[in-house]
Amino acid sequence: MDTYRNSSPYPFCPGCGHSLILDHLNAALVKLQLDPHKTVFVSDIGCVGLADQYFVTNTFHGLHGRSVAYATGIKLANPELKVIVAMGDGGCGIGGTHLINAARRNIGVTVLVFNNFNFGMTGGEHSVTTPPGGITATTRGGNLERPLDVCATVAVNGAGYVCRGMAFDKDLSDRIAEAIQYEGFSLLDIWELCTAYYAPNNKFSRKALTDTLSALHLTTGVIHHEARPEYSAEYRRAYGVEPGTKRVEQGLETRFSSGLDRKVSIVVAGSAGGKVRSAARLLGQAATLCGVWAAHRDNYPVTVSTGHSVSEVVLSQQEVYYAGISRPDVLIVLSESGYKQVTHYLPRLTSDDWLFVVPEFAGIESAARKTVIDAARAGRRNAALAIIAAAMQITGWLPKEALAEAIRLGQRAELAEENLQAIAVGAELAKNC
Ligand SMILES: Cc1ncc(C[n+]2csc(CCOP(=O)(O)OP(=O)(O)O)c2C)c(N)n1
Ligand code: SF4
Numbered sequence: 275m276d277t278y279r280n281s282s283p284y285p286f287c288p289g290c291g292h293s294l295i296l297d298h299l300n301a302a303l304v305k306l307q308l309d310p311h312k313t314v315f316v317s318d319i320g321c322v323g324l325a326d327q328y329f330v331t332n333t334f335h336g337l338h339g340r341s342v343a344y345a346t347g348i349k350l351a352n353p354e355l356k357v358i359v360a361m362g363d364g365g366c367g368i369g370g371t372h373l374i375n376a377a378r379r380n381i382g383v384t385v386l387v388f389n390n391f392n393f394g395m396t397g398g399e400h401s402v403t404t405p406p407g408g409i410t411a412t413t414r415g416g417n418l419e420r421p422l423d424v425c426a427t428v429a430v431n432g433a434g435y436v437c438r439g440m441a442f443d444k445d446l447s448d449r450i451a452e453a454i455q456y457e458g459f460s461l462l463d464i465w466e467l468c469t470a471y472y473a474p475n476n477k478f479s480r481k482a483l484t485d486t487l488s489a490l491h492l493t494t495g496v497i498h499h500e501a502r503p504e505y506s507a508e509y510r511r512a513y514g515v516e517p518g519t520k521r522v523e524q525g526l527e528t529r530f531s532s533g534l535d536r537k538v539s540i541v542v543a544g545s546a547g548g549k550v551r552s553a554a555r556l557l558g559q560a561a562t563l564c565g566v567w568a569a570h571r572d573n574y575p576v577t578v579s580t581g582h583s584v585s586e587v588v589l590s591q592q593e594v595y596y597a598g599i600s601r602p603d604v605l606i607v608l609s610e611s612g613y614k615q616v617t618h619y620l621p622r623l624t625s626d627d628w629l630f631v632v633p634e635f636a637g638i639e640s641a642a643r644k645t646v647i648d649a650a651r652a653g654r655r656n657a658a659l660a661i662i663a664a665a666m667q668i669t670g671w672l673p674k675e676a677l678a679e680a681i682r683l684g685q686r687a688e689l690a691e692e693n694l695q696a697i698a699v700g701a702e703l704a705k706n707c
């Protein structure tokens with residue numbers, strides 16, 4: 275191919291460095307003769323973010339500062355692609371951590387920083403690279419912040435190829451080509467002029483670029499070049515998988531039918547260690563095996579092995595768009611700490627609802643149909659599942675076979691046996707209620 279540009283002219287202000295850099299990028303692509311179908315041009319936001327649409331490669335345009343994160347995902351999903359990012363100095367500030375992380379991983383992405391020392395698109399505000407004393411829309415008295423050394427930052431964090439240059443450099447396209455050919459993470463910090471804002475506000479010229487480099491003791495050319503393993507290849511080696519290959523779906527196919535004729539909610543209030551969350555998850559899976567939609571939320575303190583553990587499950591024949599519960603149809607109280615979390619539900623329960631409690635809460639007053647269940651036979655850790663099984667039997671919403679199947683499909687044999695027994699205990703208890 276003799277060009278990777280399409281026929282549209284660039285939209286930039288006269289003299290804007292962005293046009294120069296993009297012409298060098300085009301020359302580099304021509305030199306490398308990359309397959310445009312296997313090349314992805316990821317653009318950031320700002321004037322630089324307009325760039326991708328003038329090229330015939332694949333493109334991706336997203337949020338400000340996130341281009342490197344997108345590029346990382348694209349490379350990881352398909353390591354055969356050449357992924358090139360065009361981002362401004364503004365994007366480097368907003369998405370600086372993505373740059374650092376990409377460098378740490380040495381992911382095979384090439385980043386071209388279109389460094390014009392200000393936010394061009396939004397009116398010339400200062401950025402992380404604005405030189406000391408720089409006059410911008412947001413630093414009228416001169417910039418007081420130390421400018422970020424983009425090259426040193428990524429080099430010290432593991433980037434394999436790092437170079438600083440200027441939009442006016444004759445050999446810029448060669449450096450860009452070198453960077454693209456480098457297998458790991460490569461970055462070029464390319465200094466240039468924003469002729470609408472930074473240059474006129476600071477009488478900044480080509481010479482001023484060089485003077486600023488010396489004043490900041492910065493050098494140009496290839497600053498760092500080392501051979502390091504590239505992340506997407508390492509990932510495939512370490513995990514023995516091809517990123518991007520389709521996973522085998524392990525869906526829960528409908529095999530049972532449910533007696534559910536409306537949207538219902540079940541709240542299970544217990545304590546840490548009482549397997550409340552796993553019992554609620556099994557309930558949701560059993561519902562799915564019956565072709566019922568299920569939403570499941572948990573509430574527990576950050577210190578996971580102590581305190582309350584409350585799970586809320588919403589079941590419906592239709593998709594569940596709202597999983598909030600103002601009044602549960604079934605409330606199961608298993609422990610004091612769980613009880614304290616759900617007391618607000620108690621006055622709302624009506625005679626249509628069910629309240630299942632272990633014997634120590636037999637005294638709770640409620641308008642609901644109260645059932646005291648002693649699930650001690652199932653063991654303290656399995657009481658939640660046993661009472662859920664009993665509740666499903668009493669309400670007729672889900673068959674116990676669906677719960678048993680959810681256990682068999684998702685649990686290790688030793689654990690499955692214990693849980694299947696809990697269901698059997700629950701079904702037995704339901705008969706006596
Ligand atoms: C998160 C976020 N903050 C702010 C903006 C507004 N915004 C759009 S372009 C821009 C400045 C872009 O500056 P730079 O990345 O240096 O690109 P240039 O315009 O100089 O090419 C800003 C701040 C945005 N789009 N997203
Ligand atoms: S505002 Fe600045 S960065 Fe944007 S196109 Fe104009 S000169 Fe270029």
Ligand SMILES: [Mg+2]
Nearest residue numbers: 362363392394
């Ligand atoms: Mg800029």
